[in-house]
Amino acid sequence: VKLAEDLATLAEFSEAGPGVTRLAWSPPHIRALRWLAGRLEEAGLDAQLDAAGNCVGRWAPNGAEGQAIGLGSHIDSVPAGGRFDGTLGVLGALAAIELLRERAFVPTTPVWLMSFMDEEGTRFGESMFGSRAFVGEDLDAYLSLSDSSGATVGQAMQDAGFSPDDVRAARAVAGLSAFLELHVEQGKVLLDAGVDIGVVNAIVGLLQARVVVRGVSDHGSTPMPGRHDALAAAARMIVALRDWARDESDMTATVGSMEAWPGAYNTIPGKCSFSVDLRVPDRARFATLRERLTDLVAGIAAQETVEVGVEITDFIQPAELDERLLTLIERAAETEGASHMRMPSGAGHDSQVLAPYVPTAMVFVPSAGGVSHSPEEFTTPAHCELGARVLARVIELAQGDAELLGPDA
C-alpha cells in the first residue's frame, strides 16, 4: 500500500504558491485526474474520466457482478488548500482496494472508486458539480456560472476537452448499492475526544442569511430611553443566536461578519448588517430554522424599536446517513482495534448529494489542530492508513450483507 507516497505525488499537481491549489477544471486538476486514472489502471481497475469530469474506476475481479459498492471523494481543492481534504477519500479508497488485493480478497460484487468534479465550488460559486451529475441532477444553470475571469463552467469544460452537452451521460448512481466516503474531519471533535474514527451519521444542513437592522442614527448625547440603536439591537440578536445554538445539541450558529453605519465614536448606529450561518444535522429541525431565525430577530427588533430584514443566501438540506452502513463502519473500526464515535459532519460533502439516492455513509479521521482549507492541513500517516483499513473492512463485512448488496427493488 503506497498511500503516503500517493498523497505526496498528488500534492505536486498544483498551481505555484503555498499549499495545494487545484481548482476545478484547471490544468493541474485535469492533469491530476489523468494521473489518477493511470494509477487506478495500474492497481487493476478499469478507469476513465466520465462526461462530467469525474474519474471513475471499476474493480470487478473474477466476474463480480450486480450493483457496486462505491468509494471516493474529490481531488479538487480550494486556493492554497491542503493535501488531505477530499484527496484522502480518493487515495484511501485506492489503498483499501490494494489492501484487499494483498489479502487476495475477492468481492462478490464490483467496487467503484470515484473522484468527483468540483466538490469545493470555490471557482464558480456552486459546489458538487460532479456528484450532482453522477446522480442525474439538471445542471443547465450550473453550466452557465462564471468564474472571476468571466469564463463559464461550459467554457472551462471545453478548454479541458469535455463537452457540456454530454453531462447527462455521467449519471450512474443506479449502478451503486452503497456509497462510502472517507474524509478528514476538518474540525477538532475527534482530536479533543482522543478518538480515531468518526462514524458520520449526518451531514448538517446549512442556512446562511444576511440580517439588516435599521434604527435611527443620532448623537451620542441622546438619552438612552429615546434611542433606536441598530447596533445594540444587533448585538442582542447575535447573543440570542449564540444562546439558541448552545441550548440545542449538534447545532451551530455563527455570526462571522458585521458592519455598523455611520461608524463614528459619538454617533448611534442607524444601520447594522450581519451574517448568519446556522447548521443542524436533522431534517426536522432544519425545516424550522428559517422561521425560528426570523422570529428571533423580529422579537428583539420589536423590543428595541428598530426594523429588521432577513435575506436567506444559502439553504442546503441536511443528509441523514444510512444506519446499516454506520453499523458496518463501527464493526470495521472494532476489527481494526480503533476507537470510534458517531458524529455529524459540520461541512458539506459529495455524500450529501448521493445520500437521497443510495445508502451512504462517511468515515472521518482526525485533522491535526482541526485545521483544513489551509496549507497546514495535516492528518497523521497512521490515521490515513487506518481510514483505508476501515474502508477495506467495510467491504469485507458488506459481502455477508445480502440486503445491502442485493439488487435494487
Added chain:
Amino acid sequence: VKLAEDLATLAEFSEAGPGVTRLAWSPPHIRALRWLAGRLEEAGLDAQLDAAGNCVGRWAPNGAEGQAIGLGSHIDSVPAGGRFDGTLGVLGALAAIELLRERAFVPTTPVWLMSFMDEEGTRFGESMFGSRAFVGEDLDAYLSLSDSSGATVGQAMQDAGFSPDDVRAARAVAGLSAFLELHVEQGKVLLDAGVDIGVVNAIVGLLQARVVVRGVSDHGSTPMPGRHDALAAAARMIVALRDWARDESDMTATVGSMEAWPGAYNTIPGKCSFSVDLRVPDRARFATLRERLTDLVAGIAAQETVEVGVEITDFIQPAELDERLLTLIERAAETEGASHMRMPSGAGHDSQVLAPYVPTAMVFVPSAGGVSHSPEEFTTPAHCELGARVLARVIELAQGDAELLGPDA
C-alpha cells in the same frame, strides 16, 4: 433687536458648499470675528480680538465697575455645520445687551461678551482653544497640533495676523464674576418635553475608548462549547454597556463603530474591535467610569474565554454648574413666561472650561428635530429671541445679588 438679521448675516461668512463652514482661524472665521467686533462697537461695546483670537466686547455704561458678568459662546463651526450652534450664544448675548439698552437699564457692573476661538476643534483635533487661553491654561502643546494640510495652530495664527507667543495675554477670567452661555440644545429633550428653556445644571464628562477583543478564529462547523468567539463576546459587552447606562440616570453609553475579523460567513471571528462613548454629568460617577468599563468587559471576556484590551482615547471631566446662577435663570424664564426644566448637556461647551474658574451656567433653547452639526440645524426665531430675553433678565436679576456681583475673595 436685530437677532434674526444678525444670524442671517453671520451665516454668509462661510466656505462654499452646504450649510456653514467656518473652521477655526480660517479666512471666513477671521472675517466673521472682525465683522462681529464692528457690530459690537455699533451696539456700544468696546470690542477687540484678543491674543488668542477671541472677540471680547466690554459694555460698561456710566462708570459700571468691578467684575463683569460674562456672556457668550463661539462662532467657529464644523464643516457643513449650521447657523445656530455657538453663534446663537454670541448674537443672543448681543441681543440681550441691546434689549437692556432699549429698556434704558443700566447695570452696576460691566457686561462682557466673548466669542471664543476654536470651540469645535474639528480642524486641529483638540477643542476650546480660546476659552482655555481665557482661563490661562498652558497651550504650548495645542499650538503644535496640525490640520490635515500639515499647518500647525501656530502657523494658522500667524496667517491670520496673530502671534502664537502672545497667547498668554488672553488670560482674563479674573475679570468675571459669572459666566453665562446660551446655546441650542443639540438634542431632543426640550422638544420631546415641550419645554422652552433648558436650565443646564451640568456638562457631561466624556470617556471614549476602543475595546479590542481577541478570541480564536475557526470554521463555522466548530461545535459551540469549544469556541472562543470574539464577536459573540463583544456583542455581550455592547448589550451590557447599554444596560448599564439604562439603569443609571443621566448617563449615556454609545457603541458607534464596530469591526470583526476575518469577516467571512462561515468563520468564527478571532478579533473584534468597537468604540465606546460614555457620558455622565457628575464627578463622582465620572471618577469610576474607567474602572467600571474595564471591569465590565473583563468579566464578560473571562466568561467567554477571550481576551480584552481597553484603550482610553478621550477623557474630559464633567462640569457642575453654579446653583445660584441656575436659580436666577429659572426666575428669568418665569419672568418671561417661559416653561423651563433642569437638564445636563450631553455635548461639550466653553462653559466646561470656565466652570472651574468662575460661577458658570448655560441656557438651552430647543433644536428642531434635535439636529445639530448639520445644514438642517434650526431653532425657531421665537426661541432664539426667548433665549436672548432670558439672558437679559438674568443680568437684571443679578444686579440685586450682592454675593454674585461682589468682588472675588
